[in-house]
Amino acid sequence: MQETPFSLEEFELLFKEHFKPLALLAYSVVKDKDVAKDVVQEFFVKFWETQHTIQLRGPFELYAARAVKNRSLNYIARQEVQDKHQQLFAALAPDNPDNSHAHREQFYQRLSHAIDCMPEQRRRVFLMSAAGNKKYADIARELNISVNTVKFHIKAAYVFLRNEAFLPLWISVLLTVFHFFEKFSQ
Structure with missing residues (x-):
């Protein structure tokens, strides 16, 4: 369990080590390379900003994979809502x-x-x-x-x-x- 926030060096190592596998995970959900990269970058930004409030109950890899998958699914859901809005406006x-x-x-x-x-x-x-x-x-x-x-x-x-x-x-x-x-x- 991480009790103190990651140092900048530790965070950079996490980013370098996990960015590519997390981007592949995000891509498997969103089916767009640029969006997948954005999802992972947004995850790391949010993690950096809130790391002092997060208590990891297991390996970082599991936490990061779950968070990136959830962010990817949220992206898909937002896209569906946006598409619905566009269809409804088109119908109007x-x-x-x-x-x-x-x-x-x-x-x-x-x-x-x-x-x-x-x-x-x-x-x-x-x-x-x-x-x-x-x-x-x-x-x-x-x-x-x-x-x-x-x-x-x-x-x-x-x-x-x-x-x-x-x-x-x-x-x-x-x-x-x-x-x-x-x-x-x-």
């Missing part, structure tokens, strides 16, 4: 690429207005997740709320956005089509 956006700039601008103004109309806590949680790309657990910790509350706010925000930003566009399209058929049948 006008899907006709031939739409004029004015139509797209109108849509994004509606979207922005809808976000502004959300209750303050929901808006904050939603923006921290969608725009800030923060993990649910980080949002919960920062706002002193539960992860389930974060999930609830994000789900409610997307429902609200669909109703406030996307639905009015469809209603206007349906009214236009209805008006067209009404004129056509006369």
